Amino acid sequence: MSLSALLAGGGTAGxxxxxxxxxxxxxxxDPEARIAVLGTPEGLETRLVPAAGLELLTIDKVPMPRRPNADALRFPGRFRRAVRDVARLLDExxxxxxxxxxxxxxxxxYLAxxxxxxxxxxxxxxxxxxxANRVGAALTSPEHVGYCFAGTPLKGAQVGMPMRTxxxxxxxDEPAQRRAAAEALGLDPARTTLVVTGGSLGAAAINAAMLGAxxxxxxAGVQVLHITxxxxxxxxxxxxxxxxxxxxRDYVDGMENAYLAADLLVCRAGAGTVAEVSVAWVPALFVPLPIGNGEQKLNAAGSVEAGASLMVDDAEFTADYVRETVLPLVTDPQRLRAMEAAAERMRFPATAARTVAETAFRAAGVPHPGREYGPDRWTKHERFYRTGEETA
Incomplete structure (x- = not known):
């Protein structure tokens, strides 16, 4: 019996x-699983989902109106149609x-x-x-709800962030991995390396501060990879x-190389970035996006509290801050190693995609196939322990 799943989400890379x-x-x-992705005609999913070989189904984006206007009057009818359209898809x-x-x-x-x-x-x-997820969590049981960060105010459990293997x-801790990553990026593996990124959209404040310093x-002999x-x-x-x-660089295809090459990473605090940094144990300085509802500061709070990273407000990240704080940090191997050790002690969940997939099989009442993950899908922990078992 193969699983039929509808995955709903889109708009942003997050x-x-x-x-x-x-x-x-x-x-x-389950190679025979029937998987469709529900998105909108405008989001990144229109490019990324077909590129991954998945079927994309779209419905109109129906955002909740923020003020009384013509859109607010049309919202109830548009929203009901969206729910009806998804319910029909689920049945068909x-x-x-x-x-x-x-x-x-x-x-x-969720409502469909x-x-x-x-x-x-x-x-x-x-x-x-x-x-959306507050609604979804209210409509399902706690064992079917997972979240990335400890302390998230939802019923359920911390599972981490589903991410690429x-x-x-x-x-x-593997010198060969770090050396190969640096060379793949055109960097000198022997140099102290600062990696700076503002995410796929860039970060004007970060770019300006780095320009000034x-x-x-x-x-100081610091090598910089700046992804703008x-x-x-x-x-x-x-x-x-x-x-x-x-x-x-405008972008880097495969951030795993950047994480490996970096002695220190300067970055925004989007959920995906914080989770990846926490799994990879990269010493980081987070510069949260100054707009939105403050979620980026909350995303990074646990890492900062654990001593695995630092955080600074966007307005305070200036060329002077780079000179006075970033430069002394990136050239201090002892402090950086302490941050890596703190990240390791966090034990941030590293196999969230597996956990959510297992939950989906269980929720659907479909037996999980239990296929064993091979070396190409091993985490660093699995590789360490399984390689040790094979050579013992």
Missing amino acids: HVSPLLAIADDIRFQ RSVDVVIGVGGYVSTPA ARRTGTPIVVHEANARPGL AIEAIDR MGELDA GAGKGEELAAAAAAFDHYHV
């Missing part, structure tokens, strides 16, 4: 990436389980599942849950031309 990781694990366990496709990760389409998917009696599984990425496999970093975001790096690239070891 929703699409964990969704794809869950789908990948389901397909690994004999869907066994709805797996939601939040976002605009998840609320209609409730209407049709389809089991619901919820994964919440942020430390502060969004409206390449991230879960990172082992910064470029000379001091170079003079598409179209955000022209000024930095022009200035960096004067320095041999300041590397500017």
Whole structure:
């Protein structure tokens, strides 16, 4: 008996990436599983889901109105139609389980599942849950709810963040891995390396601060990989031309190499980034996005409290801060090693995609295939212990 699952979520990489990781694990366990992804016609899912070989179904985005206007008047009817359309999909496709990760389409998917009696599984990425997943968690049982960060105010359990197996496999204690990653990025493996990224959209404040401190970093012998975001790096690239070891990239395909190469990472505090850094044990300085409802500060709070990272407000991340705080930190191996050790002690869950997939099989009443994960899917812990067993 193969599983039929509808995965609901999209709009941003923060929703699409964990969704794809869950789908990948389901397909690994059950190659005959029927998986469809529910999204909107405008989000990143329109590109990423078909590229992953999955079927994308779309419904209109129906955001909750924030003020009384014409959209508010149309909202009830549009929302009812969205729920009805998803309920029809669930019936027509004999869907066994709805797996939601939040976002605009998840609320209609949860309500449609409730209407049709389809089991619901919820994964919440942020430390502060969004409206959709608060609804989903209320409509299902606690054992079908998982969240990324400890202390998230939802019933359920901390499972971590579904992510690519390449991230879960990172082992910064293996010199060969770190050397290969640096070389793949065009970096010198022997140099102290600072990796800076503002995410896929870039971060103007981070870029400006790094531009102002470029000379001091170079003079200290620090190698910098600065991932600026598409179209955000022209000024930095022009200035960096004067320095041999300041590397500017619009993007990096495969952040596992950046995590391995970095002695220190400067980054935003999106849920996916915080989770990946925590799994990979990368010393980090988080610069939370200053807009939104404050979820980025909450995402990073546990890591900072554990001593695995630092955090600074966006407005305070200036060229002076880079000179006075970042530069002394990245050139202090003892402090960095202490941060890595603190990250290891956190024991951040590293196999969330497996956990959510197992929950989906169980919720649907479909036996989990129990297929064993091979070396290409081992986490660093599994590789260490299983390799040791084989050579004992």
